Amino acid sequence: MAKYTPAVDMGLDRLSEMARGNFDLAWMDSNPQGWGHESKPGPAGLGLVQIETGHYAKIPETGSSHGSMAPRGCFVPEDTPSLGIYDMNDKGEVWSDNAAKLYDEAVTRQWNSATDVPWHKLEKLPDEIEKAVCQMCTGLTEVEFVAGDMPAKWMCHINHDFHEIKLFLATQIMDEARHMDVFRKRALANGGGLLMASPSQEELLAAILQAPNYTTASALMHIFGEGFVLTLFRTGEFLAPTEVEKTIFRLCMQDEARHVAYGVKHLKYFLERYPERVEEIHSILDAGEQAIFALTLEPQTIEPRAILAGNGMENIQEGMMKLAFLYNKQVKEYLHRLKVAGIEREPRMRIPKELPIGELAA
Amino acid sequence: MATGTIFPSEQWFAELARIMKENEGSYRELGAMDCTMVVKVDDCLHEIVFEGFGVKSIRKLDSLDQALPEHFVVEGPLSAWREMIENIRANGAPDLQHTLNYLTFPDDPLLVTGPDQLDIDGFYRFNESLQRFFNGAAAVATAYAG
Numbered sequence A: 001m002a003k004y005t006p007a008v009d010m011g012l013d014r015l016s017e018m019a020r021g022n023f024d025l026a027w028m029d030s031n032p033q034g035w036g037h038e039s040k041p042g043p044a045g046l047g048l049v050q051i052e053t054g055h056y057a058k059i060p061e062t063g064s065s066h067g068s069m070a071p072r073g074c075f076v077p078e079d080t081p082s083l084g085i086y087d088m089n090d091k092g093e094v095w096s097d098n099a100a101k102l103y104d105e106a107v108t109r110q111w112n113s114a115t116d117v118p119w120h121k122l123e124k125l126p127d128e129i130e131k132a133v134c135q136m137c138t139g140l141t142e143v144e145f146v147a148g149d150m151p152a153k154w155m156c157h158i159n160h161d162f163h164e165i166k167l168f169l170a171t172q173i174m175d176e177a178r179h180m181d182v183f184r185k186r187a188l189a190n191g192g193g194l195l196m197a198s199p200s201q202e203e204l205l206a207a208i209l210q211a212p213n214y215t216t217a218s219a220l221m222h223i224f225g226e227g228f229v230l231t232l233f234r235t236g237e238f239l240a241p242t243e244v245e246k247t248i249f250r251l252c253m254q255d256e257a258r259h260v261a262y263g264v265k266h267l268k269y270f271l272e273r274y275p276e277r278v279e280e281i282h283s284i285l286d287a288g289e290q291a292i293f294a295l296t297l298e299p300q301t302i303e304p305r306a307i308l309a310g311n312g313m314e315n316i317q318e319g320m321m322k323l324a325f326l327y328n329k330q331v332k333e334y335l336h337r338l339k340v341a342g343i344e345r346e347p348r349m350r351i352p353k354e355l356p357i358g359e360l361a362a
Numbered sequence B: 001m002a003t004g005t006i007f008p009s010e011q012w013f014a015e016l017a018r019i020m021k022e023n024e025g026s027y028r029e030l031g032a033m034d035c036t037m038v039v040k041v042d043d044c045l046h047e048i049v050f051e052g053f054g055v056k057s058i059r060k061l062d063s064l065d066q067a068l069p070e071h072f073v074v075e076g077p078l079s080a081w082r083e084m085i086e087n088i089r090a091n092g093a094p095d096l097q098h099t100l101n102y103l104t105f106p107d108d109p110l111l112v113t114g115p116d117q118l119d120i121d122g123f124y125r126f127n128e129s130l131q132r133f134f135n136g137a138a139a140v141a142t143a144y145a146g
Helices: A006-019 A099-108 A127-144 A146-155 A160-189 A199-209 A214-239 A243-273 A275-296 A299-310 A313-341 A357-361 B010-022 B024-030 B078-091 B100-104 B117-125 B127-139
Strands: B005-007 B035-041 B044-051 B054-061 B072-076 B111-113 B142-144
Touching: A099 A160, A099 A243, A127 A146, A127 A160, A127 A199, A127 A214, A127 A299, A146 A160, A146 A199, A146 A214, A160 A243, A199 A214, A199 A275, A214 A243, A214 A275, A214 A299, A214 A313, A214 B100, A214 B117, A243 A275, A243 A313, A243 B100, A243 B117, A243 B127, A275 A299, A299 A313, A313 A357, A313 B117, B005 B010, B005 B078, B010 B024, B010 B044, B010 B054, B010 B127, B024 B127, B035 B117, B072 B100, B072 B117, B078 B100, B078 B127, B078 B142, B100 B127, B111 B117, B117 B127
Parallel strands: B005 B142, B035 B072
Antiparallel strands: B035 B044, B044 B054, B072 B111
16 A cells, blocks of 8 residues: 555655756746836835736736636646636626725725724713714624625635735725724723614615625625715714714725725726626616615614714704705715716616705704 | 915925925825825915825916816815814814814815816825824914915
């Protein structure tokens, strides 16, 4: 019976040859087209934008058929085995021209919730204000990591030749981990705690995670969901009772805007190649709009913001009036982002363009 | 008569750029910033181009058509800008009611516009760095145009 497996025996044979001075060295001249490449750092260091030039900037319309993790631009031996998992091989399905730039931006603009937030400046707040902040943080803790789970679901399907996209999505997952943890920390740090989860929110999250393909999921999450949340972060900064929340919302806002920028440019790229598929996008937005409208008006979503906007329970109705502005801004920016991507959504939109709080109150 | 660098002017923004350069380490902590901001004070326009961890260029514009294609505009009356700068100078940083986001979110007294929504989103993408840039005003003795 053989002592070793055939694979180990083959390795030992190679070792034996090398021990006699017989080296292969074929790898040294395997990729003449890719040799001699130089890159110089830009103003913010050596980014993907600086290195992906010439031979290495050739991004195929269809990802390599070898199906391995071999890096784009290297020589791939014929016997390289496929991993059998990359089935998103069409550039149009994932690409965005700003992905490399956004990745470079993301890696230098990372922050952490442990030391970049001035937690020592937390102060005792009136009970109703602390409850409103904690409820807002409960909702954000619940929703944020969908933007981690969604890319994670699709990343292992994306052909390795589109590594700019995978790298950018990896930064997004880290961003969302940070958002989830910073809102949880704020809820638990100041004498309050987590309050009520949101069933309506789960409907929107399900629509994102169960979207039939990556681009519809991206349109619903990056443009629609994260666009709305971006405005919520701006609102959070506006309503923040202390410098702690101000800092949290400003830092989160920056991350969210990167994700939105990827989503808009991806959808634009996709629709330029597949204009006939615009109906798929409209359909998923139909569902998303229904879900977010229900979510917006759920008591645990709107009431804490109304309390903060009114600066207390006694002015909650005045706060509601102010929130109409928030909704109107969310919808306006959503429609404008879709316009940049090439979609005229307004005639098709299934929710009011403006929240008629004033009319209803009258 | 008040003495100080006139706001708005190329010299005033150059002072902020100098302070940014002196404190480059703190901007490196926030990360790279590539964007173009146009500050509109009444009808007066200044373009500030950020690149990496500093300011690449500052120039006065005669009209928005002269601005780089991808830019956002932060605009408002001199009175609003003055109140923000005085608040920063009084406290060393803005209080809760004088941050850039606070002043622009309701579109009043300041407003953010741009060629398209993605350009406007640049203001959100680099907001913390932009805030720190304006916080430099705490160290600039300022006089006001008009």
